[in-house]
Amino acid sequence: MNALVGVLRQNGKHGIVELDRKDNELGARINIPRKFLNGAPFNMKVVCNYKGTDSGGEPWGSVIEVLGEEGNPDTAILGIIKYYNLPLEFPSEVLEQAKSFGKSISEQEIIEEINQGRVDLRNLPTITIDGEDAKDLDDAIDIEKLENGNYLLYVHIADVSHYVKEKSELDQEAFKRGNSVYLVDRVLPMYPPQLSNGICSLNPDQDRFAFTAEMEINHQGKVVKGKLYPSVIRSKVRTSYNETQAILDGEEVGEDRPDWFREQLFLMQELTDILQAMRRRRGALEFEFPELKIELDNAGNPINIYPEPDLYTNHMIESFMIAANEYVGDLAQKHKIPIIYRVHELPDSEKLNIFANIAKRFNIRLHINYEKPEPKELAKALEEMKNEPFGTALSTILLRSLAKARYSEKNLGHFGLASDNYCHFTAPIRRYSDTFTHRSLKRWLKEHNNADKKCLKRAFKVSNHVSDTERIAIDAERDTVDQKAAEYYADKIGEIFDGKISGFTPSSLFVQLESLVEGAVFFRSLRGYYEYDPEQFIAINRDTGDVLWLGQKVKVQIAAVDTNRRFIDFNLLEYDTTKTKNA
Structure with missing residues (x-):
């Protein structure tokens, strides 16, 4: 509650x-x-x-x-x-347990682990690619081109379960939290910083225990061979999405980077293109919603808001993580390992039919079996609407008509990724589902036994709980963004901005500014009597016949801002009467 x-x-x-x-x-x-x-x-x-x-x-x-x-x-x-009843502090016993692991791994610990089967990969040219501000680095990458032309991809994931034992104080607290929460001005981590930013984080020039998915991938994007094992790694370079994007775009590599760094990045680009093409062929849905970036001063006041650039390198790392998640999902399905799957069920036929009728108004036609829809059919519609003025708004309506992704102990497939076997394996520092899956995989690697009823019951409980905590986190994160957006525009009353109509309700329309911030224009504030037509997805002025439609360019003035309720109200000043060919 x-x-x-x-x-x-x-x-x-x-x-x-x-x-x-x-x-x-x-x-x-x-x-x-x-x-x-x-x-x-x-x-x-x-x-x-x-x-x-x-x-x-x-x-x-x-x-x-x-x-x-x-x-x-x-x-x-x-x-x-x-x-949202989110926890701000960790219990003292949890903090003490996190501190007990220290800040570094001794050579003696490494030798003991290698003797028990952990693989030493410290000689590899391992790199991490994250945002500049990231501190919990839970994935690292290695790649090489094989003589047969295939790619050997190593996805190293922080071995959190090596430290966090089941039913320990740390484990119980992490389960309760379910996931880290990334608010606009702070992170509420699932594990204490001593763990999440310290001994578990794959920081550069530090020996770290990892769980490695090693995959040989051919030119069709198929994993032809694979291994999964605990490892010890040593990251050689901590880089960022911005730096790697600049290098791929032709900028010189910094003098402090090793000679092999550039070659590794371009190998990653080659494999990313292959993986992305493979997913497009099978019909994975590619929603392109730019992220809203808010810059804050030291006091927490918003000083700038803008769409964050959608970099290729973000998608590069995402592609590798999806590959690892699918490989683990395939392995678990084949051997009946009791992991937690990330599932995205078939869309509701009624909701999909409503979307199809809306899309038809914009000349986007779906050729789809509503009872057994294929993601390919929706992927085609997304591609058609991508560059249209109404594209973002219509894509949002499509997204809302789909089922919400969730966690389950049952493998129900992932519709959005067009994937039969999918799980979350790659972020155990910030997702408890991944920690659970790591434990099950390690148990299987050691004992090769199938799931018992107790393990399946635990998977069911964890799946439901982390699905709930994820939804809470998403809502809280969104609210903090809306809060800072309201604060940013609160001192801009009377100022005029360009935007596009992004949605309707019976009493108002929504406008998205170029900054991606949304606000409302109430019909009662407009001249004449406007009525919303939900079938055509337009608002009609019954006095003048003027029509307002999705994606229409407008000029609005900031009329009022409520920073407590996080509302922004606009006055509509001008609207473009020139329709595009599809509007």
Whole structure:
């Protein structure tokens, strides 16, 4: 259950909390009798609890925590954290256990592990490619071209399960959290930083234990041979998406980089092109939604918002991770290893039919079996709409018509990736599902036994739990982005921006600015009587006949911003009346 968070206002001698988010049962406000203020000052953001209903039928409660001043950027994010009941601190016993592993691995530890079967790969030219600010480096890459023309790809993943034993204090806390949460201004890690950023992170020039998927991949993108084993690696280069993209685009390699670095990157590019082509052939869905980047000052105030560049190198690493995840999924399916699968079930036929009718209005026609749809058919539609003004908005509608990806102990396939056997293996530092899967794989490698009922029951429990914590994380991350967007535009009232219509409700339309931030234009603010037609996905002015449609270019003015509820309202100033060929 979500917490009740809002701003405490004075109401005579008593208080009233204006909730940041309307509660489905209690409404938008909760009365706080004087004796239940518990010393909380007015006009502060607070957490309250519900105690009952007064004689007038109004909900009432008490203040249980004061978060800080209204309008303070840190207080706003803290309010979101509290709303979702996300943990801010680790228990002391968990921190002590994380510290006990130290900061480095001794040579004696390595020798002992090698004697037990761990493979020494420290001679390989291993690199990590991440964002500049990343600290929890859980994957590293090696690649070479074989004499037969195939590629040998090593995907090394941090061996978290070597340290975090099942049912330990660390394990129980990680299970409870389910995943790391990446908010706009901070990370709430699944494991303490001593572990996630330290002994488990594949930092450069440090010996680290890993779990390696070694795959030989041919020119059709098929894994023809593979191995899975615990390893010890030593990353030689810690690089970034930006640096590697610049090199692939023709810039010189830095003098501090080894001689082999450039060649490795271009080999990675070759294999990435092969893997991407293979996935397109089988019909994997390629949604192209740019990420919104928000720059903050030291106090947490937003100073710039813009679409983050969609770099090829991001997709390069993504391709390698998908390859490893699929290889492990194939292995688990073949040998009946009890892992947690990442599943994406068939779309609901009714929702898909609704999307098809909307798409038809834009001359995008689906030739699809609604009872047994093939991803190839939707991939073709995505390609058709990609460069259209309405492309992003229509792609969003398609995405919402699909099932949500989730975790399951059963292998139900992954529709979006057009993959029969898929799991998450590559991020155990930040996903508990991966830690669970690592343990099952290690057990199988050691004992080659099939799943027992106890293990399958545990997989079922973990799958459901981490599916829930993932949804909470996604919602919290989105809310913090919306919060900073609202703060950014709060001092821009009256300013004018270009945008596109991105959606409709019966009472309003949504506009996405070039910064990717969205706001609403209420029909009541427009001249004339506008009515939304859900069948044609347009709004019609019944007085003038003017039509507003998805993807239409507009100019809007910032009319109002509510930083507590994270709303941005626009005035519609101009709209383009020239339709594209498909609109």
